Every structure is written in C-alpha cells, then in structure tokens.
Amino acid sequence: MDATSLLRRRPELKPKSDSVNPIHPHPVSRSGRPMPSKKMNGYVNGHGGGGGGGGVRGGAPLRASFMTWTLRDILNVPIYHWIPSVFALGLLFFMGVEYTLHMVPPSSPPFDIGFIATRRLHHVLASSPQLNTLLAGLNTVFVGMQTVYILWTWLIEGRPRATISALFMFTCRGILGYSTQLPLPQGFLGSGVDFPVGNVSFFLFYSGHVAGSVIASLDMRRMKRWEMACLFDVLNVLQAVRLLGTRGHYTIDLAVGFGAGFLFDSLAGKYEETKTRQNGFASSNALKQALLT
Numbered sequence: 537m538d539a540t541s542l543l544r545r546r547p548e549l550k551p552k553s554d555s556v557n558p559i560h561p562h563p564v565s566r567s568g569r570p571m572p573s574k575k576m577n578g579y580v581n582g583h584g585g586g587g588g589g590g591g592v593r594g595g596a597p598l599r600a601s602f603m604t605w606t607l608r609d610i611l612n613v614p615i616y617h618w619i620p621s622v623f624a625l626g627l628l629f630f631m632g633v634e635y636t637l638h639m640v641p642p643s644s645p646p647f648d649i650g651f652i653a654t655r656r657l658h659h660v661l662a663s664s665p666q667l668n669t670l671l672a673g674l675n676t677v678f679v680g681m682q683t684v685y686i687l688w689t690w691l692i693e694g695r696p697r698a699t700i701s702a703l704f705m706f707t708c709r710g711i712l713g714y715s716t717q718l719p720l721p722q723g724f725l726g727s728g729v730d731f732p733v734g735n736v737s738f739f740l741f742y743s744g745h746v747a748g749s750v751i752a753s754l755d756m757r758r759m760k761r762w763e764m765a766c767l768f769d770v771l772n773v774l775q776a777v778r779l780l781g782t783r784g785h786y787t788i789d790l791a792v793g794f795g796a797g798f799l800f801d802s803l804a805g806k807y808e809e810t811k812t813r814q815n816g817f818a819s820s821n822a823l824k825q826a827l828l829t
Contacts (some may be wrong), residue, residue, distance in 0.1 A: 645722050650780040650787030657781035661725050671778050672727035675745070678771050679731045682748040689755055698755040701804035705747050705796055713739025721783040730784070743785050743793030745775055750797025 550798040612622045640647050651658070690699040714821035718740040731745070732738055749772035779785040 538818055587676060603813070604780065646719075646786065648721070648787050650790070651721070651783065654777060654781040658723060658725070658783065661781055662723070663714065667731055668725050669727050672782075674732035675778055676729055676731040676733060677747070678775060679745060682768075684750045686704045686748070686755075695755075697801070697804045697808055698751055700807060701751045701800045702748060702799075703802040704803055705751065708796070708800070709739060709744055709747070711744055713741050716741065721786065723783045725782040725784075727782075730782075740785060741789050741792065742796055743776075743779065743789045745779065745785075746772060746790050746793035747797040747800070749775065750794055751801055754797065754801045 686698045686702050690696045749768055753765045753768040776790045
C-alpha cells in the first residue's frame with residue numbers, strides 16, 4: 537500500500553451507542569424515534585424487493601408502528617403513560633354512558649349536574665335575597681380585581697400578554713355566545729349589583745368570570761406571585777359555586793371558561809413570541825443595511 541492511499545484513508549468513527557427507550561426496548565435515536573431494524577419483513581437493508589416501489593421509503597418497506605410493539609411495551613403503557621391511560625378508561629366509560637342514557641326531551645329543562653350539587657345553596661339564596669345580593673356584590677368586587685390586575689400588567693408594568701389574552705377571550709366569547717344562545721336556567725336569581733351590573737342581559741356560554749380569573753392567575757404564576765395566584769384560584773372556585781347556586785351559568789359554561797383561560801393565555805403568548813421574532817428579524821436586517829452602507 538503506497539503513501540497516497542494511506543493519506544486518502546479516513547479514520548473510521550465508531551457510532552455512538554443509541555439510547556434505549558424504557559417504553560420501547562428497541563434502540564432509538566436522539567430524537568426519540570425507533571431506529572430502523574436491519575431486517576424488516578424479510579428485507580435486509582432494503583434489498584430483496586423492488587426498491588423505490590409503493591410503500592417503500594429509503595430502500596426499506598414501510599412498516600406500521602403497532603407491528604413493532606411487544607408485550608412488554610403494552611404492559612409498560614399504564615406505568616409510563618398513566619395519564620393517557622386514565623383518559624382512555626374515561627373514553628370507554630362515557631361511551632357506555634352515552635349509548636345508554638335517556639335523552640332530555642325538548643319540553644324539559646336541561647340536565648345539569650352542577651345544579652343538582654348546589655340545590656341546597658339555591659334554596660338558601662332564593663329564601664334570602666339579602667344574602668344573594670351580598671354574594672353578588674362580593675363577586676362583582678372580585679371581577680373588578682381581575683380587571684384592575686389585567687390592565688395593571690399592561691399600563692403600569694408594560695406586559696400586555698394578559699390584556700391581549702382577555703381581548704381574545706371576550707371576543708371569542710361574544711361570537712360563541714351569540715351564535716348559540718342558551719335559554720336562561722329555571723330559577724335564575726338575579727341581582728342589581730351582580731356583574732354585569734344592573735341585572736342586564738348577558739351571554740351564558742362561556743363564563744367570562746371564570747376565564748378572566750384564570751388569565752389573571754396564570755400571569756401571577758409567571759411572575760411568581762404565588763400567594764395572589766392561590767387567592768385568585770380559591771375565589772374563582774367560590775365564584776363558580778355561587779354562579780351555579782344562583783343558576784347564573786350552566787356547568788358547561790364554567791368548565792369551558794376554565795379551559796378558555798388557558799387557551800387564550802397560550803395564544804397571547806404565541807402572539808408575543810411571533811412579534812418578538814419579527815422585531816428581531818427587522819433589527820437584524822437594519823443592522824446589516826447599516827454595515828453595508
């Protein structure tokens with residue numbers, strides 16, 4: 537072997553050992569995806585059947601993911617993925633419930649489990665208008681606290697995320713509330729000091745009370761204002777119970793309002809990230825232009 541051939545040879549690099557997924561015992565890459573097997577359906581390294589044909593990628597035939605599962609993989613799912621497993625059981629349970637329950641006839645009021653749970657509170661508030669007015673006033677104060685905090689984060693602290701989230705949330709609430717207008721629950725206990733103040737009309741779906749509280753609480757947690765966040769969470773729960781007791785909202789209104797707070801806070805965060813990237817790109821282009829001129 538001459539010197540030229542020695543110079544041309546490159547040292548062979550040993551491949552790094554692949555990590556092993558505790559769920560999937562087969563070797564996986566750094567991205568977490570299973571490494572291709574050397575032998576797939578009788579094909580070794582893509583040879584042995586028309587390469588590039590239908591269902592073939594990179595010289596190897598495609599293989600359904602579930603065909604690589606082993607009994608160990610399946611048994612490990614409830615251990616390593618217990619949350620999806622619980623939801624899977626819930627799916628099966630409510631499939632049975634949905635196919636066996638009796639539908640509510642059009643002439644009957646809606647069935648609401650929250651109304652059943654707060655039946656005693658409803659009787660107390662119905663028999664005591666003064667207590668109902670007091671709780672309504674306190675709830676309105678809490679709504680004012682939400683509003684002041686959200687505007688404070690924008691106008692005073694210069695952090696507009698909570699305000700943007702509230703704008704998204706209330707606009708979407710108006711669209712959905714107007715699109716499907718739910719009937720006012722039977723036994724609704726209104727008050728002139730409740731929000732909206734003056735006992736005026738309002739959209740039932742979904743609860744802006746709950747969603748606004750969640751938006752404020754999430755912002756407090758981002759700023760590590762843990763005590764304020766816990767206080768808002770507790771007041772939000774009490775608010776939800778009062779709204780059910782006064783029949784001011786259906787249970788679905790409160791549940792969706794809770795999720796809407798998280799959703800629109802996330803969307804507002806993505807909006808801020810987008811604007812930050814755009815501003816950074818514009819600043820970079822401006823700097824390049826300044827250097828070139």
